[in-house]
Amino acid sequence: MRRLxxxxxxxxxxxxxxxAGPPSIAVGSKSDPESKLVAHLYAAALRFYGSxxxxxxxxxxxxxxxxxxxxxxxxxxxxxxxxFDPDAAARSDTQVYRTLLSVLPEGVAAGDYTxxxxxxxxxxxxxxTADAWGGRDVTxxxxxxxxxxxxxLKGASPPAKIGPCVLPKAREFEDNATLFAALRAGQINIxxxxxxxxxxxxxxxxxxxxxxxxxxxxxxALYRRNELxxxxxxxxxxxxxxxxxxxxxxxxxxxxEGKEPGLVADAWLDAHPLGR
Numbered sequence: 616m617r618r619l620x621x622x623x624x625x626x627x628x629x630x631x632x633x634x635a636g637p638p639s640i641a642v643g644s645k646s647d648p649e650s651k652l653v654a655h656l657y658a659a660a661l662r663f664y665g666s667x668x669x670x671x672x673x674x675x676x677x678x679x680x681x682x683x684x685x686x687x688x689x690x691x692x693x694x695x696x697x698x699f700d701p702d703a704a705a706r707s708d709t710q711v712y713r714t715l716l717s718v719l720p721e722g723v724a725a726g727d728y729t730x731x732x733x734x735x736x737x738x739x740x741x742x743x744t745a746d747a748w749g750g751r752d753v754t755x756x757x758x759x760x761x762x763x764x765x766x767x768l769k770g771a772s773p774p775a776k777i778g779p780c781v782l783p784k785a786r787e788f789e790d791n792a793t794l795f796a797a798l799r800a801g802q803i804n805i806x807x808x809x810x811x812x813x814x815x816x817x818x819x820x821x822x823x824x825x826x827x828x829x830x831x832x833x834x835x836a837l838y839r840r841n842e843l844x845x846x847x848x849x850x851x852x853x854x855x856x857x858x859x860x861x862x863x864x865x866x867x868x869x870x871x872e873g874k875e876p877g878l879v880a881d882a883w884l885d886a887h888p889l890g891r
Contacts, residue, residue: 636667637666637667638667639667639668639669640658640661640666640667640668640669640686640687640843640847641668641669641670641671641684641685641686641687642654642655642657642658642661642668642669642670642671642685642686642687642688642689643670643671643672643673643676643677643679643680643685643687643688643689644670644671644672644673644676644689645672645673645674645675645676646672646674648870648871648876649867649870650689651670651672651870651876651877652866652867652870652876652880653689653834654670654676654689654876655670655876655877655879655880655881656689656854656858656880656883656884657687657689657836657850657851657854658670658687658877658880659877659880659881659884660850660851660853660854660884660889661687661847661850661851663850663884663888663889664846664847664849664850664853664889665846666846666847666850668687670877671684671685673685676688676689676690677690677695677698677837680722680723680837680838680839681720681722683839686838686839686842686843687836687837687838687843687851688836688837688838689834689835689836689837690834690835690836690837691734691832691833691834691835692708692711692712692715692728692831692832692833692834692835693711693735693830693831693832693833694832695715695835695837696711696714696715696718696830697830699715699718699719699720700714700718703718705830706827706828706829706830706831707827707831708728708730708733708831708833710831711830711831711833712725712728712831712833712835715835719837722839722840723837723838723839723840724837724838724839724840725835725836725837725838726835726836726837726838726848726851726852726854726855727835727851727852727855727856728833728834728835728855729833729834729835729854729855729858729859730833730855731858731859731860732811732833732834732855732858732859732860732862732863733810733811733831733832733833733834733860734809734810734811734832734833734834734860734863735809735810735824735829735830735831735832735833736773736774736807736808736809736829736832737807737808737809737810737812737821737822737824737829738753738756738805738806738807738808738821738822739795739798739805739806739808739815739819739820739821739822740798740804740805740806740819740820740822741798741799741804741818741819741820742818742819742820744804744805744820745822747759750822751820751822751823752822752823752824752825752826753777753822753823753824753828753829754778754825754826754828755822756777756780756805756822757777757778757779757780757828760779760780760781762804763780763782763783763804763805764783764786764802764803764804764805765782765783765784765785765786765803765804765805765806765807766785766786766787766788766794766797766798766802766803766805766806766807767785767786767787767788767794767806767807768787768788768789768790768791768794768807769787769788769789770787771785771787771807773785773807774829774830777828777829778828785807786802786803791808791812791814791815794806794808795815795816795819798819799816799818799819806819808821809832810832810860810864811860811863811864811867812864812867813864813865813867813868813871814868814871834854834855834858834863835855836851836854838851850889853889853890854889857887857889858887862883862887866879866880866883
């Protein structure tokens with residue numbers, strides 16, 4: 616009888632196992648590869664600091680913060696600010712971030728933003744156009760406003776105006792190759808792209824934006840307030856301290872070439888350890 620009792624106790628111990636570990640943190644992502652890449656960066660950072668984390672694809676990660684299905688939702692500061700306060704006038708990276716913090720819904724917090732990694736809309740022109748307009752900054756577009764013929768990727772939402780210049784509706788192109796080919800051929804004279812777009816042809820000029828006429832778009836992680844511990848928030852903030860625009864563009868290039876976003880994110884983190 617005693618032997619049977621011991622056997623039953625052993626069976627219970629084996630079936631129950633040890634104490635359950637912490638639940639995996641769901642990092643939200645949309646279905647597109649670029650969104651998955653960013654989500655995998657933050658999930659990898661959480662795992663680097665010892666917290667189980669996984670990427671979960673949902674139609675709207677920010678909305679799912681409310682339900683608790685998603686606990687971390689990465690995004691870009693300007694797009695998030697436009698979502699919560701479409702009339703906000705902030706444009707510089709610091710202004711956009713601070714204004715975003717002030718309009719976040721109750722229960723949602725934001726980590727640090729990536730001061731060195733941005734993906735704000737950018738304008739590419741040919742050398743001839745830059746020379747004709749007398750500059751390599753977006754202020755040249757303002758001066759040549761009446762002559763602008765714009766192009767953009769299908770589905771993109773480029774700014775409708777730059778300073779006082781109200782821009783014409785952009786002609787849409789299926790991919791960057793055809794967009795930049797149309798720019799070189801003179802079918803358009805500005806091509807909307809972004810700061811972290813990979814493989815922009817070297818013969819084109821990407822205009823600077825020294826006076827912040829175009830609102831900033833820096834990477835930031837939103838998360839459910841009071842649900843992450845200090846170490847987990849630190850993990851999110853460490854991404855902001857290490858990632859730069861060049862690295863983001865290079866990772867996007869690898870994903871565009873067919874590499875799995877999670878593997879690309881893990882490889883980048885291996886090459887750029889956090890906490891240094």
